[in-house]
Amino acid sequence: MRTIAIGDIHGGLKGLVQLLNKLEVKDEDKLIFMGDYVDGWSESAQVVQFLIELSEKIECVFIRGNHDVWCEEWLETGEVNMTWYIHGGMETMASYDDFSDEEKTAHLAFFRKLKLYHLDDQNRLFLHAGFTSMHGVEKEVHKPTLYFDRTLWELALAMDNNLDTKSYFYPNRLKHYHEIYIGHTPTTNFKCDIPMNAINIWNVDTGAAFKGRITGMDIETKTFLQSDPVYTLYPNEKGRNKD
Numbered sequence: 071m072r073t074i075a076i077g078d079i080h081g082g083l084k085g086l087v088q089l090l091n092k093l094e095v096k097d098e099d100k101l102i103f104m105g106d107y108v109d110g111w112s113e114s115a116q117v118v119q120f121l122i123e124l125s126e127k128i129e130c131v132f133i134r135g136n137h138d139v140w141c142e143e144w145l146e147t148g149e150v151n152m153t154w155y156i157h158g159g160m161e162t163m164a165s166y167d168d169f170s171d172e173e174k175t176a177h178l179a180f181f182r183k184l185k186l187y188h189l190d191d192q193n194r195l196f197l198h199a200g201f202t203s204m205h206g207v208e209k210e211v212h213k214p215t216l217y218f219d220r221t222l223w224e225l226a227l228a229m230d231n232n233l234d235t236k237s238y239f240y241p242n243r244l245k246h247y248h249e250i251y252i253g254h255t256p257t258t259n260f261k262c263d264i265p266m267n268a269i270n271i272w273n274v275d276t277g278a279a280f281k282g283r284i285t286g287m288d289i290e291t292k293t294f295l296q297s298d299p300v301y302t303l304y305p306n307e308k309g310r311n312k313d
Contacts, residue, residue, distance in 0.1 A: 071098045075196065077265075077274035077285045078135065078253045079103075080110030081161060083117045084304070085284040085297035090124075092295045093286050101128055101286075102188060104253035105135025105198035105217060109158025110279040110309045111300060114141070115165040118177045134184035135198040135253065136217045142181035145174055158279070158310050186216045194289065195247040199254040204242040223255050226268035244269055251289065258282040265294055279310050 074093060079086050095101065107121060108114035124130060140154035141162055150159065166174060187197035187207050195207065200222025203209040210216060225241060233240055244250075250271045257266045258277030265287055266273045272292075276285045278300045287294040301309060 071100065072096075073100045073102065073190075073289050074286045075102045075104060075251045075272070075274050075289055076287075077104055077276055078106035078256075078278055079108075079117055079284055080106055080137070080158065080279035080300075080310070081108055081114035081117055081165065082111040082278050082284060082297070082300040082303065083113035083120060085111075085278060085300040086117060086120065088303070089284050089286050089295060089297040092297075095128060097128065099128060100131070102131040102196050102251070102289075103133060104196065104251065104274060105133040105184070106137045106253060106275075106279070107132075107135070108141045108162045109137040109154070110161065111304050112161055112165055112307055114158075114162040115169050115177065118180055119169075119173070122176065122180055131188045131196070132180075132184050133188060133196060133198050133253075134181075134186055134217055136214075138181055138184055139214075139217065142178065145178040145181065161307075161309070186213060189247075193248040194251065195249070196251045198252065200252060201243065206243075206246040217254070220255050222250075223252060223268070223271065223273060226271045227260075229269055231269070244271075249289070251287075256280060256282060263299075264296070267292075281311065 107117050140151050189195050198217040200219035201207045201210045252273050253275035256275050256277035263276055263282050274285050274287050276282045278284045281301055283296040283299055285294050285296045
């Protein structure tokens with residue numbers, strides 16, 4: 071049995087299917103999706119439908135991303151958050167044009183069930199973005215931090231790798247978990263199109279929303295496979311790219 075962390079998808083169903091085929095997912099595997107299923111490429115609603123059906127056959131854990139929150143709010147209220155609209159929401163709304171009210175209701179149920187984080191029996195934490203509480207995710211006061219924060223990743227990137235965990239200067243945030251897996255901040259922001267590791271954090275968002283790929287990482291071996299750059303699978307679209 072493998073446990074595979076899958077990075078941000080952002081409406082790129084073609085990339086997701088390609089990745090899962092490369093991974094040769096088996097019935098006994100466990101897939102942990104790191105959030106941001108929607109917004110960007112033209113198949114956001116189709117991604118959600120695919121994931122619902124996939125979870126009926128394979129054990130899946132679905133983490134809540136910030137883009138998923140915006141889409142959930144729109145499905146529930148019909149109100150359009152303008153920040154969401156200009157960061158992929160327009161394409162997501164269009165992807166629902168051929169979906170029935172019944173199907174939209176099922177998707178809303180999917181979004182409502184998304185987990186803020188997942189902690190496994192080996193003290194490995196999975197969440198979309200980060201957390202700020204020095205006491206861990208359970209003590210995070212402002213829950214949206216778990217799908218918006220970037221400071222945890224920035225902290226890990228800036229740390230001295232030689233700092234001993236027993237040092238007074240070692241951040242308490244990083245002491246609580248054996249490993250932490252995140253998405254949210256594309257590794258392509260750092261001119262890297264593969265997963266990045268800093269201290270005990272693994273970032274598996276490899277920029278699928280822009281010019282990067284969707285990544286699936288085996289958390290035991292740290293080996294990974296990737297889709298093609300997702301933008302090449304949607305040659306007639308810009309997604310969230312400015313050019």
